[in-house]
Amino acid sequence: MPSPPPPAGAADPADDDVALGLLLAVAHARARHALNEALAPLGIEARHYGVLAALARHGPSSQRRLSTLLDVDKSAMVRIMDDLERRGLATRNRDAHDRRAYAIELTAEGRRAAREGGAVSAAVGGRLFGWLEPSDRALLVAMLTRISHRAAGDRDEDGGGD
Template sequence: MNLAMDSDEPWMRSLHSDTGYLLYRLGLRSGQLFNAALQESGVRLRHYALLRYLATVEGALQRELSTSLGYDPSAIVSLVDDLERLGFVERRPAPGDRRSRIVVLTAAGGAFLRDTDKTSRGVTDELAEPLTADERKVLHGLLLRMAGEGSL
């Protein structure tokens, strides 16, 4: 007898009835798949996310990267160092403030994103495989709404 399924008590509900837990597990699985797919490149999902973000802006201060991506500021320094070693980003003087530096995507970083686009889409397709094309669009829209404008 499964008490969680047979009980009217809210505290006895099953783990998989918790949407937050399911989102967490899906996030873990997504990270595992992305990291496995990117393994040969020496880049991990966190690096990839930073590169994807930089592809949408004309450079960003490291503290802006931390806020926009939701990463600890100390992690951003390490990620940018890694990507700079690979030639995918550069630190440049910030316009109007010579003491600050912005992080900019290089041509090599853009080429890496183009080369890995099929890989990243493949991971997404694997995760969303049980869904129809219409359901994928709906899910994406719902996740964007849940994430809120600018909160991810």
């Protein structure tokens, strides 16, 4: 399979760190666009699906916990929750244990959207990643995990230690 062209104006990602970072950003943007297009018939985007999937997996959660799980800043989480409530997919109720916090729960329609979004996401994921050999997939996961740790400043977490 031919490699994609480097982003316009970039050097060769094979030997230039900036170009490699730009290529990673382009790959992310294109993958997110593909997922958003596939989720559009459900009336949601990838950012909505991430919250729906987290709630389906973890059960009722605070906005703070969801923000942490999904690495989404607080103001973005508020906007996502506003969208989900407007669409009737989730509700925000005061947490019984902490009246300052909201407990977010899926509605019946939200559970349906999470299931259907999961099927759509699996199909997009299969198209984007299904061609990878298991060893290539494992290597990609390991490398992306290390990049993520380094970006967060967790240099000791990635096994590199330098």
